[in-house]
Amino acid sequence: MRPYLLFLVLPLLLLMACGGGDAPASQAGRTPAVAAATFPPTWTPAPSPTEPTPGPTETPSTTPLPGAELSPIEEGLRSIDEASTIRSYKMHIAQTITTLDGAGAVVEESITTRDLQVSREPAGRHMTIQTEITSSNSELAALLEAGVLGDYLLVEERAFSVEEGEWQETSLSNIEDHIQTPSFSDQTGSDPLPLDLSVMEFVGQEEINGRSTRHLRGDHGAALLSGMEGLTGQADVWVDEAEGFVVRYDATVTLQFSADSSSVSHTLIEFFDFNVPIDLTVPSVAPLLSNAEVAANLQSFLGFALPLAPDALFLQSSPTKFEVETNQPLSEVRTQVLAALASNGYILDEGEDLSGTGRTWRYVVHRGESYVYLLIFATEDGKSEILISATTASP
Numbered sequence: 001m002r003p004y005l006l007f008l009v010l011p012l013l014l015l016m017a018c019g020g021g022d023a024p025a026s027q028a029g030r031t032p033a034v035a036a037a038t039f040p041p042t043w044t045p046a047p048s049p050t051e052p053t054p055g056p057t058e059t060p061s062t063t064p065l066p067g068a069e070l071s072p073i074e075e076g077l078r079s080i081d082e083a084s085t086i087r088s089y090k091m092h093i094a095q096t097i098t099t100l101d102g103a104g105a106v107v108e109e110s111i112t113t114r115d116l117q118v119s120r121e122p123a124g125r126h127m128t129i130q131t132e133i134t135s136s137n138s139e140l141a142a143l144l145e146a147g148v149l150g151d152y153l154l155v156e157e158r159a160f161s162v163e164e165g166e167w168q169e170t171s172l173s174n175i176e177d178h179i180q181t182p183s184f185s186d187q188t189g190s191d192p193l194p195l196d197l198s199v200m201e202f203v204g205q206e207e208i209n210g211r212s213t214r215h216l217r218g219d220h221g222a223a224l225l226s227g228m229e230g231l232t233g234q235a236d237v238w239v240d241e242a243e244g245f246v247v248r249y250d251a252t253v254t255l256q257f258s259a260d261s262s263s264v265s266h267t268l269i270e271f272f273d274f275n276v277p278i279d280l281t282v283p284s285v286a287p288l289l290s291n292a293e294v295a296a297n298l299q300s301f302l303g304f305a306l307p308l309a310p311d312a313l314f315l316q317s318s319p320t321k322f323e324v325e326t327n328q329p330l331s332e333v334r335t336q337v338l339a340a341l342a343s344n345g346y347i348l349d350e351g352e353d354l355s356g357t358g359r360t361w362r363y364v365v366h367r368g369e370s371y372v373y374l375l376i377f378a379t380e381d382g383k384s385e386i387l388i389s390a391t392t393a394s395p
Helices: 003-017 138-148 172-178 291-302 330-343
Strands: 088-101 106-120 123-134 150-155 158-163 166-170 201-208 211-219 231-240 246-258 261-272 313-318 321-326 347-353 360-367 370-378 384-391
Touching: 150 172, 158 172, 158 313, 166 313, 201 231, 211 246, 291 313, 291 321, 291 384, 330 347, 330 360, 330 370, 330 384
Parallel strands: none
Antiparallel strands: 088 106, 088 261, 106 123, 123 150, 150 158, 158 166, 201 211, 211 231, 231 246, 246 261, 313 321, 321 384, 347 360, 360 370, 370 384
16 A cells, blocks of 8 residues: 555544444445546735736636746646756655544544655655554554655665664665655556646745646645545645646645544645755665565564465564565465464464454464464455464463
8 A cells, every 4th residue: 555545544543443334335446547637727816905807818828837838737747757957855754643423532643744855866765754643442553653654775776664763675665665755746546645736726936845836726625636525625836837746735625524523734845945955865784585485484483484475575674573574365374374383383362453444454473472463464465465473472
């Protein structure tokens, strides 16, 4: 799951785990493709009291910016990573999601911040994510926190993450979703924040973080091309005049699940420190283990080899924490793993469908004094993943 999807999915997961309303059907898949957003010719700054009001025969100006054939906003939004004059930047995201019951009482709340530094020369990305979730389902909250919390670095085409306070080299696939920049322009559905400028009103021209921008405002449910029902609120967007990327995004949204449950979210995304040098260096770490070496370490940890397909991918973040990805269906993986654990002397202590839909299962097993925690779940692209870690005793 892309980390930015948690902007909308997190309250759904918590509500479903607590018996709340069903998620809208449109959230089950990717957003449908839509036409590129355009900058309507009727969006012009409101005249000031000292300026003459255009006559009825005058046409609002859509003259391209100097040196450009077409204004970037008229072409549609661009990702900051496509901006030709931006060689480095920083990004800060702050989001608070509060889930309420029918009486307006707080059921869950999450506070998440993401800080990203990006450099093109040398090419690299460094993302630090902090999150705190308060929920009546404390176990699921802890799992969601662990899913995004962390420190991730990509430099010199090598990937790293912080595990148990130390930098560890890992595979790019293990961190790539955590280090992405929301582009707001992806019309394929892979970016959960594509904006439709055509439904937003022009507020004015403003300088934000040293960039000349056009400030736009609109209904969030219409501006965000998500196809989600029950989504209301306001979004303010400041778009760079020279390059057409979002400099600031500020939105407050209410998602009404049912008469008894809703979620209120405030999200601020801001880009700054453009072209300020960023120091991204390779940390001192042990060499990255091969897939076969990690598989062998997991076999040693469990005392047997998991009966999975030969193309299974193995990752290790600490001596007692593993992740396995396989193309096998979830039902097959669960059956094989549980049977293998039982045949190798493990006793099942706990088992639970956390999602309520059969897509996320939690197990605690033990053999002797050794307790093992497993989370087995289906991914959005049809694969299955297994998270395996050690605990000192059954939770």
